[in-house]
Amino acid sequence: MRLTSLAELLGGAVRGEDREITGASTLEESAPGDITFLANPKYRGKVNETRAAAIIVAEELDLPISQIITENPYLYFARVLNLLYPEKPHKAGISESAYVHPDAIVHEGACIYPHVYVGADARVFENCVVYPGCFIGDGASIGEHTVLHPNVVVYDGCTVGRHCIIHAGVVIGSDGFGFVWDGKRHAKIPQKGTVIVGDHVEIGSNCTIDRAALTSTRIGSDVKMDNLVQIGHNVVVGDHTVIVAQTGISGSARIGKGVVLAGQVGVAGHITVGDGCTAAARSGIVADIPPGKVISGFPAMDHTRWLRVQTVYKDLPELLKRVRELERKVKALAED
Amino acid sequence: MRLTSLAELLGGAVRGEDREITGASTLEESAPGDITFLANPKYRGKVNETRAAAIIVAEELDLPISQIITENPYLYFARVLNLLYPEKPHKAGISESAYVHPDAIVHEGACIYPHVYVGADARVFENCVVYPGCFIGDGASIGEHTVLHPNVVVYDGCTVGRHCIIHAGVVIGSDGFGFVWDGKRHAKIPQKGTVIVGDHVEIGSNCTIDRAALTSTRIGSDVKMDNLVQIGHNVVVGDHTVIVAQTGISGSARIGKGVVLAGQVGVAGHITVGDGCTAAARSGIVADIPPGKVISGFPAMDHTRWLRVQTVYKDLPELLKRVRELERKVKALAED
Amino acid sequence: MRLTSLAELLGGAVRGEDREITGASTLEESAPGDITFLANPKYRGKVNETRAAAIIVAEELDLPISQIITENPYLYFARVLNLLYPEKPHKAGISESAYVHPDAIVHEGACIYPHVYVGADARVFENCVVYPGCFIGDGASIGEHTVLHPNVVVYDGCTVGRHCIIHAGVVIGSDGFGFVWDGKRHAKIPQKGTVIVGDHVEIGSNCTIDRAALTSTRIGSDVKMDNLVQIGHNVVVGDHTVIVAQTGISGSARIGKGVVLAGQVGVAGHITVGDGCTAAARSGIVADIPPGKVISGFPAMDHTRWLRVQTVYKDLPELLKRVRELERKVKALAED
Incomplete structure (x- = not known):
């Protein structure tokens, strides 16, 4: 060219x-x-x-x-x-080694590789590519032009939008983590909700996204998720948000639009991270964050404050020495 | 109703x-x-x-x-x-697209979906549901009323109890992490033990539980594990313990009964966490913890102490300023 | 015996x-x-x-x-x-329930279990064992005597060396995490590189290793990786390096030879960790580390310094008290 x-x-x-x-x-x-x-x-x-x-x-x-x-x-x-380097083409059609339930609706322009399972009333739209080993549960839906890489699992009733790329081993719609002690053991709170993933979403390999207890866990459009990210039940992630590897978001947290959560961040349950916030790697967010903030540390604080705190922190042994020296001098002064 | x-x-x-x-x-x-x-x-x-x-x-x-x-x-x-919202029924029987070794024993009341593999001498008990893509190794055993969601892997010889729910992508029985330097490279310590999972256990998606080197990694009954949790070899987890997402437990650690490990906790190898302990999110537990303690931080300490430490920590720049001011004043006093 | x-x-x-x-x-x-x-x-x-x-x-x-x-x-x-306890033998040959592309080259001494997928131009060498549910993409290559445990995914064009053990659910070659804002949404930076894994490498279950954007993500020989480790695109890991569970290495970082990264470590992008370094559990490495260092903490520092810092850190409330006491005394002295 x-x-x-x-x-x-x-x-x-x-x-x-x-x-x-x-x-x-x-x-x-x-x-x-x-x-x-x-x-x-x-x-x-x-x-x-x-x-x-x-x-x-x-x-x-x-x-x-x-x-x-x-x-x-x-x-x-x-x-x-x-x-x-154009994408390789995929031949439309359903492999003979795939299982597609008779009540599923798979578009003739979709490509279903061997060893795929498509459940009852599931829908796979035009130009989808479903790689080997994927599971699409009963009533689940995969929007047009979406690629499920090998061994992706979409539980019953969950929805993935259009033009998404879901990498290998991702699990969408496993049960949220909810139990109540019944006096003898943990009784399960049935997780009867679902997961709704928007359009143009990319999800990294082996991420896990739990279904809601009653409503929907929602991943907005143009969200980009790196590998091994955990999303708890009922979480809402706003459009255009970027979540870096190994971050975990606890149940019912609300992450705004255009947020960046860097690697290994943790977000506590039921809190809100405002639109446009950036959390540095390893931030532990335990309280609501207003829009537009840049935060760091655990518990997360303003990033510039955290930088100043860290400067003192790493010199703590010297600070202690200075306090000891002061104590010695003050004692001497008092005895004068 | x-x-x-x-x-x-x-x-x-x-x-x-x-x-x-x-x-x-x-x-x-x-x-x-x-x-x-x-x-x-x-x-x-x-x-x-x-x-x-x-x-x-x-x-x-x-x-x-x-x-x-x-x-x-x-x-x-x-x-x-x-x-x-009752659970959907599963039709008992073995899919024609599953592979079941002739020497495996699958109860006629179990449901084996397509693309499942059941190895030699494996046992699958009554009312089990084994979703597509699951692997049940040689000699492994799945207790009655247990559900393996899609793509669960149970290595050879491992045992899952009754009434368990194992979510998609969970790996039970991969080799523990053990090597010894032979002068040129790391020689593998063969991992010849197994994993035993109790009854009424729920394990979240993509968790990993390693087999023991010689004996058994043991997960007690009524243990509830969230997603992406890592359990090292020889670990013992007591009954009723709850382990939240992305927590990692190093080899040979012993976690008591009724313990709660919140999200992203780490537990060092060979230590003991006593019955009834609670570790707050992100605790890093590096020493034995007596029963009943509530701990936080890294290295983990008493939770109330940690709260007090954090209060001072976030104000370290101000503390430094106060020490500087003291130094100035003491110098002035000394020069008087 | x-x-x-x-x-x-x-x-x-x-x-x-x-x-x-x-x-x-x-x-x-x-x-x-x-x-x-x-x-x-x-x-x-x-x-x-x-x-x-x-x-x-x-x-x-x-x-x-x-x-x-x-x-x-x-x-x-x-x-x-x-x-x-010798390894169990595997019968050479390709299961009838596997899919092997006519243009793939599988050695007659390799064992391909049911529900495996081997793509076009892929190569599987002598004595390989490929367990059920594995995916070997187009043009991928698996060296002799290597074992892929169930549900391992090797994306197109990636290479795994000889005598490797890849545990269940590992993903090798998913897209690196690269995007650029186009004014309306995140445009994907196509990830056209590959992953090259050396010989005698062991990779723990559900690890994820991303392909490079343009060149290769490289895992040296005799590298040992525990479970749930994340390796970003373009990363280079030197021979004999040991990476413990839940560690994450960001894109383009270079990890030397004979390095030990303990559990839950994080390494920032584009930095270099020198040969023979050891990072204690939970270290957060955000700057280059010269060879041979032992480091801890976040941001990572010399391990012995970190130990001294932690000693003062946990006693911060007492340090604050001492400063208050000094302020009281100095005030009294000044008023004398």
């Missing part, structure tokens, strides 16, 4: 020689023929060393390398990747 | 009009025809706004709403849910 | 009566006929109480019990376990 062809398809202005592009890579790992990008100015120095044939940049560089000028080089690069 | 019919089946005293009950919900989400409950007095105010037809309460309310009076409204509500 | 036969096969010097060995166990759990071992001198006292027929020791004990003297008793014991 030539640079000018890329620009015709994706926009941007070409500067320098029109080169043939055969691959894409980072600045450092480029081979001749590759296109690369510069999104973060701190990597500007690496441009001189790249072997790439062309570079995507926000502002023209005074260098002999061929360039595409565009507002958002990283986004442009993502689009180039889609052109250079 | 009428209120009086509920009371005939489940006990409790009916007050007010005998209403037809068609659903169940929380105070806030009730529709007409629903039954709801009041378990926590702090939600008393919401009773006035509920649209429910009837409410389960511990003490009669001076309100026109129909009521069932019972000692434990939440437990009663759980039982009502079971009546109103 | 007689003691002298063990010594012929595995080396070591026999002392005392040549006994018949029928099992193996720890000092405390031994039955007559068992062989046991003493690796850690602190358990020396338990030798007197063992019921074992023989013991493996580093130095001869002045006791009537039969002994094998060897340099590394624990390693010797591991080898004895392999002799006494």
Whole structure:
């Protein structure tokens, strides 16, 4: 693909020689023929060393390398990747080694791989790809253009929207964690609700999302979830929210729109994290957070305060020494 | 179902009009025809706004709403849910698309879904439900009335008791983590033990429970485990213990009876947590804990102490300022 | 098996009566006929109480019990376990209930269980065991003598080396977590790289290892990973490194050789942990660590410093009291 062809398809202005592009890579790992990008100015120095044939940049560089000028080089690069390395096609139809209940409705344009199970009254819409080992329970629904990677489990009655990517081993709709002591043992609170996942959602491998007790656990549209994330029952996650790996959200918590929860965060039950909040890695959120806050630590506090607290924390032995020295001096002064 | 019919089946005293009950919900989400409950007095105010037809309460309310009076409204509500929304039936028998080893013993009253694998000498008892994609290894045993949700893996020789609910993706019996350096690389300590899970145990999705090196990893009866919990080899978990999501218990730890480990807790290897202990979320338990303690923090300490420590911790910058001010004053006094 | 036969096969010097060995166990759990071992001198006292027929020791004990003297008793014991309890054999061949793409190359000495899926151009080498429910994607490769336990997923194009043990539910090659905001929603950065797992690697159940964006996520040889570990895209893990349960490594981090990351550790993206480092449980590593360091805490610091910090931390309420007392005294002195 030539640079000018890329620009015709994706926009941007070409500067320098029109080169043939055969691959894409980072600045450092480029081979001749590759296109690369510069999104973060701190990597500007690496441009001189790249072997790439062309570079995507926000502002023209005074260098002999061929360039595409565009507002958002990283986004442009993502689009180039889609052109250079298209998704592999999947043959529509139901494998003979899959089990599809006679009362399920599977669109003829969906691809059902071997060893899939589709239950009664389940629906699989157009252009879905359901990889081997997936389970789609009775009455569950998978929206059009959604991909379930191998061994995904969607329990009875749960709904996944359109254009979603659900990675291997994800469990959607297992029972929420609810018990009541009956005097002898824990009686189960039946979990009769469901899970509703919006559109354009990506869920990382081996995540777990519990069904609600009575209503719905809801994952908004354009939510992006990394691997091994846990979502408790009745949780609501707002649109565009990003949840990084190994984070856990306890039952009935409400996470706003456009929130970022970094890795290994924990959110307590029944609390609200406002729209646009960012929680740094390992934050432990135990109280409501108003919109727009940046927080850290456990219990979570304002991020800038946490940074100051940590500065003192790591020097606690020295602080103790200073207090001891003060005690010695004050004693001496008192005895004078 | 009428209120009086509920009371005939489940006990409790009916007050007010005998209403037809068609659903169940929380105070806030009730529709007409629903039954709801009041378990926590702090939600008393919401009773006035509920649209429910009837409410389960511990003490009669001076309100026109129909009521069932019972000692434990939440437990009663759980039982009502079971009546109103019974479990779906499963057809006994072995799917033609399942593989059952000729030397396995599967009770004729068990339900084996497609794509299940049951190994040699494995046993599946009466009324078990084994969902698609489950693996039951050679010599493994699944007790009566136990449900294995899709893609559960029970390694060779492991035992799951009666009336258990094992959620999707759970792994029972993978090798414990044991190695010894042989001078060139890590030699594996063969893990020749097993896992024994008691009765009435519920295990959340994608949990992992390792087999013992030589003896048994043991999960007591009525243990309730949330999602993504990790149990190391040789661990013993006592009856009635509750383990919340993403908690990890290291090898050879002993967790007593009636313990509560909240979310994202970690327990070090070879230590003992006494009966009836409660560990708050994110506790890191690195030493033995006597029975009945409530602990928090990392390293875990008495919960009330931890609360006091946290109060000072979050104000560390101010404490440092006070020490600086003292130093200044003491210096001035000394120079007087 | 007689003691002298063990010594012929595995080396070591026999002392005392040549006994018949029928099992193996720890000092405390031994039955007559068992062989046991003493690796850690602190358990020396338990030798007197063992019921074992023989013991493996580093130095001869002045006791009537039969002994094998060897340099590394624990390693010797591991080898004895392999002799006494050999791995069960697997019948080579492809189950009729497996799906193997006509363009896949499966060695005739490999064992493919029912409900396995092997994609186009995938390779499964000699003596591999692929348990039920595994997915081996197009162009993926599984080296000789490697075992995939049930429901392992190896995405397209990923490579697992030789003599590996991959436990149930592991996901290798799911998409790395990369998005760029396009003004309306998160656009996906296509993840076009792969995962390369070395030889003699063991990966615990339900671990997740993401494919690289453009190049390879690489797991070195002899790496040992416990359960529920998360490895982000582009991560490199050096040979012989040990990663304990529930640890998460963010994208593009580089973990050296012979590193130990204990349980529930977190490693931030793009940082380097030097060869031979040890991170204590729950460390949160947010900056580069030079080789050979022992670290703890969050943000991670030198382990000995962390221990001193923790000592002051847990006594913060008392430190505050001392500061208050100083303030009172200094005030009194100033007023004198």
